[in-house]
Amino acid sequence: MKLRELTEVLKADILVENHGPDEDIPLGGAADLMSDVLAFGAAGMALLTGLTNPQVVRTAEMAGINVIVLVRDKNAPPETIELARELEITLIRTSYTMYEACGRLFSAGLPGLGVVKIRNDSW
Amino acid sequence: MTHGDMTVQEITKVQELIYTTRVEDVMATDVIIVDPSMTVADVRALMKEKHISGAPVAENRKIVGIVTMTDIIRAMEEGMLYEPVTTAMTTQVKTVLKDSVVAEVANSLGIKGFSRLPVVDHDGMLVGIVTTGTLIKSLLRQMDRSFQKNEAEKLHTYRASHIFQDIVSDDTSLLLRFVVDDKDFSNAGKASSMIKRALQRLVVNPQIVRRVAVAVYEAEMNLVIHTDVGGEILVDIRKDKLSISAVDHGPGIKDLKQVLQPGYSTAPEWIRDMGFGAGMGLANIKRVSDMMKLISEPGGGTRLDLVFNLDHSQ
Ligand SMILES: Nc1ncnc2c1ncn2[C@@H]1O[C@H](COP(=O)(O)OP(=O)(O)OP(=O)(O)O)[C@@H](O)[C@H]1O
Numbered sequence: 001m002k003l004r005e006l007t008e009v010l011k012a013d014i015l016v017e018n019h020g021p022d023e024d025i026p027l028g029g030a031a032d033l034m035s036d037v038l039a040f041g042a043a044g045m046a047l048l049t050g051l052t053n054p055q056v057v058r059t060a061e062m063a064g065i066n067v068i069v070l071v072r073d074k075n076a077p078p079e080t081i082e083l084a085r086e087l088e089i090t091l092i093r094t095s096y097t098m099y100e101a102c103g104r105l106f107s108a109g110l111p112g113l114g115v116v117k118i119r120n121d122s123w
Numbered sequence: 124m125t126h127g128d129m130t131v132q133e134i135t136k137v138q139e140l141i142y143t144t145r146v147e148d149v150m151a152t153d154v155i156i157v158d159p160s161m162t163v164a165d166v167r168a169l170m171k172e173k174h175i176s177g178a179p180v181a182e183n184r185k186i187v188g189i190v191t192m193t194d195i196i197r198a199m200e201e202g203m204l205y206e207p208v209t210t211a212m213t214t215q216v217k218t219v220l221k222d223s224v225v226a227e228v229a230n231s232l233g234i235k236g237f238s239r240l241p242v243v244d245h246d247g248m249l250v251g252i253v254t255t256g257t258l259i260k261s262l263l264r265q266m267d268r269s270f271q272k273n274e275a276e277k278l279h280t281y282r283a284s285h286i287f288q289d290i291v292s293d294d295t296s297l298l299l300r301f302v303v304d305d306k307d308f309s310n311a312g313k314a315s316s317m318i319k320r321a322l323q324r325l326v327v328n329p330q331i332v333r334r335v336a337v338a339v340y341e342a343e344m345n346l347v348i349h350t351d352v353g354g355e356i357l358v359d360i361r362k363d364k365l366s367i368s369a370v371d372h373g374p375g376i377k378d379l380k381q382v383l384q385p386g387y388s389t390a391p392e393w394i395r396d397m398g399f400g401a402g403m404g405l406a407n408i409k410r411v412s413d414m415m416k417l418i419s420e421p422g423g424g425t426r427l428d429l430v431f432n433l434d435h436s437q
Pocket residue numbers: 034035341345346348349350371373374375376382383387388389390398399400401402403404405406425
């Protein structure tokens with residue numbers, strides 16, 4: 001899915017724009033836990049999250065994520081905006097809830113990671 | 124940069140720039156404004172003097188029209204040289220908001236054939252003007268800037284990536300040390316960010332860079348969140364392997380087996396509200412590293428040692 005379609009489907013505003021509308025978004029994911037992002041985040045994935053603190057941007061940087069979508073019309077604090085600018089990450093805001101934002105993107109054809117497993121007995 | 128033979132990469136850069144640059148960053152702010160009280164003759168004289176072929180007509184920065192050389196010539200032909208300019212101007216003015224992206228302007232200027240667009244703020248007040256000339260000039264300037272930034276990064280990468288060839292010893296290693304403060308969330312992650320950048324400049328395989336970034340960030344956040352005096356991160360880079368240690372002086376860990384259990388966390392509520400405390404950090408580190416060792420004693424400190432093999436065959 002192109003970034004243009006993603007913002008249309010979510011009726012989203014772009015808060016920090018570091019990628020053009022033709023940027024290709026290969027898959028999506030949603031998490032409110034940073035360790036989940038680090039475990040399951042894939043390079044190029046669009047990350048949907050209900051968190052707005054700068055650590056979200058930092059975590060995305062580490063996971064190789066370029067596009068973050070803030071759900072439920074949450075406003076990002078200035079530190080978050082600033083860090084996104086500095087790290088060249090695109091920050092988008094939608095008024096849909098996490099559930100609906102994910103549902104809309106998935107039915108518009110943006111895939112997820114499929115079945116993922118973290119073994120409990122890896123020790 | 125030669126403009127005759129732009130490479131594919133440079134063309135993509137132009138496309139990217141027109142979608143990421145805002146109109147207010149490319150507009151001219153010293154706009155020549157025509158006052159509605161002026162006559163057609165006054166405007167003709169003004170255009171001649173200032174070498175312009177058109178200007179917005181505005182009263183106290185509120186746009187009432189736009190007047191071009193074509194309008195002036197027509198007015199002269201109709202013998203209206205001494206009439207107020209408001210009778211000759213075009214009142215349907217296409218304007219552009221200062222925070223819209225340049226792509227929007229490029230469309231109006233290029234395809235719809237406007238030669239200038241007044242720029243307004245959200246109250247409709249005139250704040251600047253864009254013409255094809257101002258647009259191209261500022262895009263070229265920005266391309267040059269990002270080109271230079273790119274070149275500088277390439278140079279850093281070139282220098283760093285040759286360190287193991289340029290400096291010869293029986294065993295060369297590069298040691299990086301970062302101090303991490305506890306509960307300092309505004310700087311949390313900076314060390315990891317710098318480590319990631321260093322490895323990129325050393326041209327380490329991107330897959331490995333990503334694994335190291337994940338591990339070192341989880342380790343850094345543990346220092347920020349779980350220690351009472353912070354700690355330090357040491358990175359020892361050799362040709363064939365990377366050793367990382369995250370060391371702190373307290374409070375230590377009582378039950379090592381328990382904290383290694385995925386999902387176990389002692390993080391308080393306010394930390395969980397920030398998205399941490401899933402109890403997955405150490406599990407993630409274990410998964411992405413080639414070797415992990417956790418040593419701790421309650422009341423003493425904690426030491427996390429990690430090893431990543433650097434595969435130079437790729
Ligand atoms: N440096 C440390 N000093 C003291 N305790 C630590 C340290 N690092 C980890 N711990 C303990 O180990 C537990 C598990 O750590 P782990 O990183 O796996 O999860 P977390 O930090 O609680 O949550 P997450 O990493 O998912 O955000 C922590 O809750 C904490 O009790």
